[in-house]
Amino acid sequence: MKKILMPTDFSVPAENAAHYALQLAKVLKADVILCNAYRVPAEAPMAAQVAWPLVDSSQIAQEVSGNLDNMVRELSAGACTTEAGEYCPELTYESAKGSVCEVVSALVKKRKIDLVVMGMAGAGSVTQLVLGSNTREMIDKADFPLLLVPYEAAFKKIRKIVFVTDLDEDELEAVTELTHFAASLNAQIVIVHITSRAVKLEGKLHKEMEEFFQSICSRVDYPAIKYEYVWNIDVDNGLDWLAEQKDVDIIAMAHHAHNLLYKLFIGSHTHKLSRHTKIPLLVFPFAH
Structure with missing residues (x-):
């Protein structure tokens, strides 16, 4: 295994899953690619009935790239030690316009991804797995391995x-x-x-x-x-x-x-x- 893709919406569950993915990548000697799928509000369903502020795709893409850049820096800080033989994953990011499933599926093919890691929220959250339309769509349509990480899961040696x-x-x-x-x-x-x-x-x-x-x-x-x-x-x-x-x-x-x-x-x-x-x-x- 060489590449892990980690979709993020910058939520706490996604952040937890990113930490899990990074630790798993160290063991698997794999690199990690963060990704974010975004939509332009004016292009979203029902958009014609809502008064959206003037914003275009390039503005959103720039904002997303800034958020991803910050996330990479935060994850990289102290992620690797000087222990002999420890693999230090390369951490990069991509973003694209579209649904989460569309963007992830395209990146899996483009970057030859071996595993996709996604976060899921805890009990009582409206974004928990069964209510998360993005996650359900991914499960139904994915033709690649998908690892769903609960909000409360912390990485430990997988035995x-x-x-x-x-x-x-x-x-x-x-x-x-x-x-x-x-x-x-x-x-x-x-x-x-x-x-x-x-x-x-x-x-x-x-x-x-x-x-x-x-x-x-x-x-x-x-x-x-x-x-x-x-x-x-x-x-x-x-x-x-x-x-x-x-x-x-x-x-x-x-x-x-x-x-x-x-x-x-x-x-x-x-x-x-x-x-x-x-x-x-x-x-x-x-x-x-």
């Missing part, structure tokens, strides 16, 4: 990554990508299936799990990987339980319509994981 699976063969590409990420961190991967049914040794579910895990073994050569199931009342409660585990450093999932992550965001209890977890959520796109 254990839990991948929550629906036992879908289309998730195998995501697991493969995850092993590359985990190997760079020397982290353990635990493949978890959450079920409300008892897993009988000779039952259908046990067979499905065994077949899925065998598919992973035949495709992935990673020694620090194991498999578990979480037997809980339902998926929501299982995710809540998982989010409370103090030894889990990242929860990972693959996403497309109708799978576990889709249900998590549209169901009646979809706010639970994003509201309560302090654990970053790593989202992979499904293979197409």
Whole structure:
């Protein structure tokens, strides 16, 4: 991994995510690019019905560049030590007019980004993950790995990554990508299936799990990987339980319509994981 993209709106959650991204970049020996997507008020929906002050794109771009420049200086101050062998990430920035998803997607292709890191706010915030239209759009449309960092998450050594699976063969590409990420961190991967049914040794579910895990073994050569199931009342409660585990450093999932992550965001209890977890959520796109 060589490049991490960090979208920011200069909010406190975004600032926290930027610090997390910078510390992660040091471990991965990657560089960090901050970015901001802006819109000109007069071009926004409903703009014709509002009296906006006279401001053009160049003025906004100049202001955004100044804010990004200040952010780079603040993040760089004391970010690297003189310890032998410590990687000091290069920290740069870009800005462009458009939606967050449009700007980020374009930069991922243009700069060959390996990982996008975004912040999400804490409980009670109107910008929390389930209410954040930018974040939801990014999850739905992203064809790149996306790491969502909760407002209360502080970077620590990543030792254990839990991948929550629906036992879908289309998730195998995501697991493969995850092993590359985990190997760079020397982290353990635990493949978890959450079920409300008892897993009988000779039952259908046990067979499905065994077949899925065998598919992973035949495709992935990673020694620090194991498999578990979480037997809980339902998926929501299982995710809540998982989010409370103090030894889990990242929860990972693959996403497309109708799978576990889709249900998590549209169901009646979809706010639970994003509201309560302090654990970053790593989202992979499904293979197409």
